[in-house]
Amino acid sequence: MDTEFWDDMYRSRxxxxxxxxxxxxxxxxxxxxxxxxxxxGCGEGGDAVWLARRGWQVTAVDISRxxxxxxAAAAADIGAGWxxxxxx
Numbered sequence: 497m498d499t500e501f502w503d504d505m506y507r508s509r510x511x512x513x514x515x516x517x518x519x520x521x522x523x524x525x526x527x528x529x530x531x532x533x534x535x536x537g538c539g540e541g542g543d544a545v546w547l548a549r550r551g552w553q554v555t556a557v558d559i560s561r562x563x564x565x566x567x568a569a570a571a572a573d574i575g576a577g578w579x580x581x582x583x584x
Contacts, residue, residue, distance in 0.1 A: 502560035506540075512563075513539055515570065517546035541567025548574050 506512050521543050530551030535544040538556035540563055547554045548571060558564050568576070 499559050499561070502558075503562045506560055506562035506566065511540065511566075513542060515540060515542050517543045522546070538567055539563050541570045545571045545574070545576075548576055 525547070531553070533544075533547050533552050533554045535541075535547070535554060535556040538544045538558045539560075541556060544554045544556035544567060554576075556564075556567060558567070
């Protein structure tokens with residue numbers, strides 16, 4: 497699976513995933529003080545946005561530019577900074 501595959505997958509639907517954070521993440525992190533997190537394969541940003549709204553400094557990466565654009569839109573209200581890069 498490559499960048500084109502994932503871009504096409506995201507383009508095929510208005511939303512590929514629920515947008516809700518992963519339940520395991522929530523149960524493991526909910527009581528921790530905010531820190532730094534790396535979300536590899538962040539998709540549309542559900543986990544990264546959830547963490548950022550709780551004060552975490554999150555670096556989120558994904559192979560799909562379409563997914564990253566959606567994640568940036570989901571985080572627009574929290575003033576997240578986004579840096580786009582070329583293919584991995």
